[in-house]
Amino acid sequence: MAELTPAAREVRRRLLHDYRYYAAKSLVIRAKNAQIVPLKLNAAQQILQDAIEEELASRGYVRIIILKGRQQGLSTHVGGYLYFNVSQKEARKAMVITHHSDSTRALFDMTKRYHDNVPAILRPSTKYSSRKELSFDRLDSSYTVATAGGDQAGRGETITDLHASELAFWKASKARELWNGLYQAVPETPGTNVFVESTANGVSGLFYELWKGAVEGTNGFRAVFIPWFLQPEYRSAVPEGFERTPDEEELVIKYNLDDEQLQWRRIRIAQNGLDLFRQEYPCYPEEAFLTTGRPVFNPETIYGMMEDAKDTKPHSRLALEGHPEIGFEWNKHSRGELEVFEPHDPSESYYIGADVGLGVRNGDWSVATVMDSRKRVVARYRAQVDPDYYAYVLNELGLFYNEARIIVENNNHGILTCNRLGKDLAYPDFYIEEVLDKTTDKITERLGFYVSVKTKPLIIDQLRADLRNNELSITDEVILRELSTYIVNESGAMEAEEGCHDDCVMSLALCNFIHEGYFEPIPADDDWYVEAI
Template sequence: MDQKLIEIRRRLKDEFAFYSRSAVKIRTKSGDVRPLVLNKVQQKLDEVVEAQYKATGKVRVIILKARQQGLSTYTSAKIYSRISQMKAKKGLVVAHKADSTRALFDMYQRIHAEMPELLKPSTRYSSRRELVFDKLDSGLIVATAGGDGIARGETITHCHLSEVAFWPVATAADNLNALLQAIPNRKDTEVYVESTANGMTGVFYELWQGAVRGENGFIPFFSPWFDSDEYREPVPEGFERTYEEEELAELYGLDDEQLMFRRIKIAQTSREQFMQEYPSCADEAFITSGRPVFNPEQIQELLRNAPEPIARMAVEDGVLREHPRGELLVYHPFDPAEVYTIGADVGMGVRDGDYSVAQILDSRKRQVAVWRGLVHPDYFADILQALGIHYNTARIAPENNNHGILTAVRLGRDLAYPNVFTEVNEGKLNDQHTIAIGFRTNVKTKPLIIDRLRAACRECEIEINDKETLREMLSYIVNEAGQMEAEPGNHDDCVMSLAIANHCHEGKFTPIHVTDDFYIEAI
């Protein structure tokens, strides 16, 4: 083989964009069979995949997609390119229902059938669920989500999991866990999890949030609908933008043809359906199934503009110190002249995966910092004491329900923290009044503090910077029974602790500082 052919063969193996347009043929939306020339969205994904592969030797990517951007096509061609050019590789494709499984496998078979002879591996057999490359000892099998024991006993190297948000709820978690366990954590293995969104619950949403937080080894990939050049419609004469369209155009750089496409799609379905299937940002895609408590548009805007923490800190030996993996995310610098309030929601701890959260507000109701972690209720009191002392002996209001009683009593009695929120419980007739340490959340007080937080958000009286808090607010709903709670599969620890902090805050005000020249200066 001469040097030119060697170079071409190298490019076919190492440069997927070159491989796809030279060797892969797909059926287009118009029914034609054409080479796969990567579109803008596919190019963006390929850059992310290749960067991760070069850095780690493997691929773990979760893809949140809009409708028909070609990302399933990209994934199919990418996996085929790997298993058809490497020895001892086994691919698995799992879709949410049988006809989707067949459609994906048909795509793999078409790619194989149209492959140039130079690149087409020897095939022992190809059935309706399996493609085997005998000389390479590689191959591909397909399955449909919903059955028990998918891939049990198998060792998979390349995995394409499609429309995971729509996998049957009863078996989705077990199937996904089994599949991920079947893939060894070593080089030259690849996992692609892709789906459109389906509410703020389920295994896809949880995996996406874990990827966003950098907790599970997956890289999150999202591309908005307007990255697809075909999502345009001719603009009729006399077209005028609405106020909302003006804002979107300014925010995302949209033109009138893109706005017209959006307008027509909304008219055909609904605004909420458009946001789910054609999202402009990742958080917009996850529409709640219940009635949201907080204004979704306002929370989405806050999420888009949410700052990164200026520091991370951890409690070590009873003192707050900067730490790269600390549980305390800091959004405003500490001010020795400030007055701080801390609201706390107490979780069960490590065994139950139930978070404890402390929200720290300053006098202007700015969310200064958030502590979120898995600790036992008794130790959470020590955490709160350290936070309170650091923040100028802040007023601390721990929730005293259930296991929160242990936190509240330890903080106020055993540790003798001097500034704990207390409530007076009136006795009946001749009974004496009692003083309760902390805040009691019940059927009467919960609607009160949530409504106050909702009003504070609506009137922009509170500044919320933490992304995790904002995401919880998006999934906090009124259910069919009229109760306010987190949508199933989500948390509300950040919401409740913020509601307690807001409720126990003594009122928004601007502190005054005494300068060195003894003048009083309001800031």
């Protein structure tokens, strides 16, 4: 083979190290107009490539999580970048995991198109090619695709390039185990790449947690989000008589949108509705997360509370120490189950709502929410304790909070908690239901509150109305997170999203149900009395 000229050597060097140059000169894609064209990076892809290059410059490897909108070409970009690496370098193993078999095939077909159309001088020797893998024998590198929930992909292997696609839609029961296995297979060494990309799917789950950790700078990932209005093609001709709505005027002020972009937005909203538009074409990350699913509580209200609570830390944490025979005492403890958000006030009136868990590991939680007279959540107890012991916890919690009025769910194992608290411990201010005995036609008393298909909507709808009217003040992120993942399922029932809990929601709803409301005192000075006379 003839020796390369200096100019040719420089071209080859750029093809090896400069992905932007390599993509435009070597890769082809099927464009939106159904034409096969060179991969010239669009605005969104340029932003992603900037983030990749910043990662490489700062620490030598890439860890990026992408919250994406619709048809921005970010999956295409990641696929091209992985092929760029494995087809030119030795001992690389790329693994792509998607949420659905159709997506798996689509991403592999895209990579196969790269491979089939790359210039011959850049196409590596191929040992074999299947519907799931490209293997390059001389480089000892490979590119493999798989579907989440299938075989334990990545187990026992060392992966250099990982692409977790649509992570928010991986099956919740298997997502964490699969992700942990894959992520642990990628060494934290120079040249390795991990990309997580997905559209949003509610304020819960693995993808949301990874995104939140990246934004907060706690998990080692760089967060990348590109709003829809950076796409130059997202414009439509403006008709005569076009006038902006108040909401559109706000968008113009915030994001400097023009009328062509607003008209394009109007058309998409008319076709699919505002909620779907916000999910698929978000202006900011939280908009995408908050408009997915079928939330019971207003997402914007909950998100506003989350923003207000972001910098709020618990006043203290307390643990209940002692034994029934010798007595109990609340003591400060860094890992105490009782998180206190406001200092205790000896003159205040308090209310406690309690949801009872079974007390087993990996099960539901026993939660007690404490409100003051102004409907501020001042404390929250959350632990996995036995139902009988939970009665002692509630007794001590109520006494600590000035003999607070307590309401306890009496379903299933909650019956034991209610009997122990109301009868054995004789708590002084315990909620008792009056129930009509249909057999004797007499009114009987029942300790606690029975949550049924009839009574659950009563307390949840009251909580929903009071939250909408801004009557509650909540700075507890655990409660707010559960409120955000409390949904209406396909059968119309209200419950926690799969993989989430609703113990805090039920505890809060019960507490709100027995709250007598807050009355602002009217100051009365001498002038008031003169006017009254």
